Amino acid sequence: MKVHAVTPNWRSDLSPLPTDTLRPPVSFPLEWAYLSASLKSASFICTDAYLHDLTDSATAELVLQSNPDFIIISSAPNALYWRCPPFSVEAPRKLISAIRSSGFLGSLVVVGPHGTHNPEWAHKATGTDYVWRGSTDTMLGPTLELAAPAESPYLYNGNDQGIIRVDGAVDLPVADLQVLSSSIDYPPHAWSLSDEERTVFGNNSRGILLEASRGCPWACAYCAKAPVRDRYGRRPLDSIAREVAQAVELGYDYVFFIDETFNIASDHQEDVLSLLERSGLSFGFQGRPDLINDNRARRLASAGCVYAELGVDVVGDLLSKDMGRRQHLEQADLGVIACRDAIPVVRFNRLNMSTLDYVDIYPHDMSLTWDIPVDPIYPYPGSPLGSALMAHYGRSQFDWDFGEQYSWWLRMEVRLQREQPSLPTSAIRELQQAFLGMNKSAAAALAGLLPTTTTTGGIHELNKSVKGVGGELHIRDTRS
Numbered sequence: 001m002k003v004h005a006v007t008p009n010w011r012s013d014l015s016p017l018p019t020d021t022l023r024p025p026v027s028f029p030l031e032w033a034y035l036s037a038s039l040k041s042a043s044f045i046c047t048d049a050y051l052h053d054l055t056d057s058a059t060a061e062l063v064l065q066s067n068p069d070f071i072i073i074s075s076a077p078n079a080l081y082w083r084c085p086p087f088s089v090e091a092p093r094k095l096i097s098a099i100r101s102s103g104f105l106g107s108l109v110v111v112g113p114h115g116t117h118n119p120e121w122a123h124k125a126t127g128t129d130y131v132w133r134g135s136t137d138t139m140l141g142p143t144l145e146l147a148a149p150a151e152s153p154y155l156y157n158g159n160d161q162g163i164i165r166v167d168g169a170v171d172l173p174v175a176d177l178q179v180l181s182s183s184i185d186y187p188p189h190a191w192s193l194s195d196e197e198r199t200v201f202g203n204n205s206r207g208i209l210l211e212a213s214r215g216c217p218w219a220c221a222y223c224a225k226a227p228v229r230d231r232y233g234r235r236p237l238d239s240i241a242r243e244v245a246q247a248v249e250l251g252y253d254y255v256f257f258i259d260e261t262f263n264i265a266s267d268h269q270e271d272v273l274s275l276l277e278r279s280g281l282s283f284g285f286q287g288r289p290d291l292i293n294d295n296r297a298r299r300l301a302s303a304g305c306v307y308a309e310l311g312v313d314v315v316g317d318l319l320s321k322d323m324g325r326r327q328h329l330e331q332a333d334l335g336v337i338a339c340r341d342a343i344p345v346v347r348f349n350r351l352n353m354s355t356l357d358y359v360d361i362y363p364h365d366m367s368l369t370w371d372i373p374v375d376p377i378y379p380y381p382g383s384p385l386g387s388a389l390m391a392h393y394g395r396s397q398f399d400w401d402f403g404e405q406y407s408w409w410l411r412m413e414v415r416l417q418r419e420q421p422s423l424p425t426s427a428i429r430e431l432q433q434a435f436l437g438m439n440k441s442a443a444a445a446l447a448g449l450l451p452t453t454t455t456t457g458g459i460h461e462l463n464k465s466v467k468g469v470g471g472e473l474h475i476r477d478t479r480s
Helices: 030-038 056-064 090-101 113-117 119-126 140-144 195-201 237-250 267-279 294-302 317-322 329-342 356-361 384-392 400-419 425-436 440-447 458-462
Strands: 002-007 043-048 070-074 107-111 130-132 207-210 254-257 282-287 305-313 345-350
Touching: 002 030, 002 056, 030 043, 030 140, 030 207, 043 056, 056 090, 070 090, 090 107, 090 119, 107 113, 107 119, 107 140, 113 119, 113 130, 119 130, 119 400, 195 305, 195 345, 207 237, 237 267, 267 294, 294 305, 294 329, 305 329, 329 345, 356 384, 356 425, 384 400, 400 425, 400 440, 425 440
Parallel strands: 002 043, 002 070, 070 107, 107 130, 207 254, 254 282, 282 305, 305 345
Antiparallel strands: none
């Protein structure tokens, strides 16, 4: 049996006002490396149309040359973006259409967060044969090797909703990083490096993704981690060591850890840092700045850390508590400063929770605000905020089409905050109701008239301080 996994070319999706994860920087498809490791007897090939910028017809022709029995297509750019996926599945839909037009007679399987949370919608929207629900890391491969894979409770084909597969940290196989050994030209994951930052980032040119843990011990309302990444656990050190050894042998020089809790101090964490230090690899990570002090930042740097993405996220301590994050802004500020003193490139995220509906769902002091409102957090499935917003608009399950249209509105609402800060709330509410009441094609046409705003690049340059551009948290009169 032959299995061919494909990453669509996300450039083919021209949706208006895209989220940052619709066409993000190209990065290594860790999900295919796990899938390859889990197969017992089937031959496995994968193609990354996004990396090579292939057209859908060229991708279909290339894939069909392997004469596969199953073609697996991801509905998110890779495992890094399962928690913050693009709402649109236009790229996988176009690719599936091209494959069917080329005469493929086997079975198509779509994997990713879309089918996990709403399999009926994903099945219809992409035109696939099957939708896999949940983690693909351990059971997808063995399921496809069965005589009757359609009987799996995790495969949806229009007849039964099934259940969601969850793989914890200790369940994960040792990733087969040779899955794309013929093409290791994945750039290091680091958002929008300036010329100055690229200099201090070092000569790292080939990047890979890994996990040291999975899940999270916190319950932030905006995080799309349930149920696939809900349970926190650390991976066995031996598994990480074997993957790091593979990376070095294959010629990679940079690792980005996609687990949010990489920087939690522990004996396990120190073992991982020592392993990285011995390997000579540079690395980056996502983490919480409030957990980092000067000593921790220096230890990360001495182990090879050259890049950090830190979640500050919300503007006030009470809002942070209400949303389950429980992070103090002052402590986060100190953590960012410590990292900037030790690590060459540091990013931190600030989320705009001051849009109309979010204030209704999570009331907070609107007079306390950052001087530059950043782009909003989107209502993802698997997050309390996503569930609350869908319920707010009368949806019993996650509605991806509405979520996409709502994300367009959020972009427009934040633009109004930036450009017309004195606009009355009642006027914004009228505009919101009119836009959300449009059919989706009309809304898309209107959204397409506005210039795209992204958080990468310019906004990072403006975020000189956790507390604001000038280093102080501003109090603004928002009574109008």
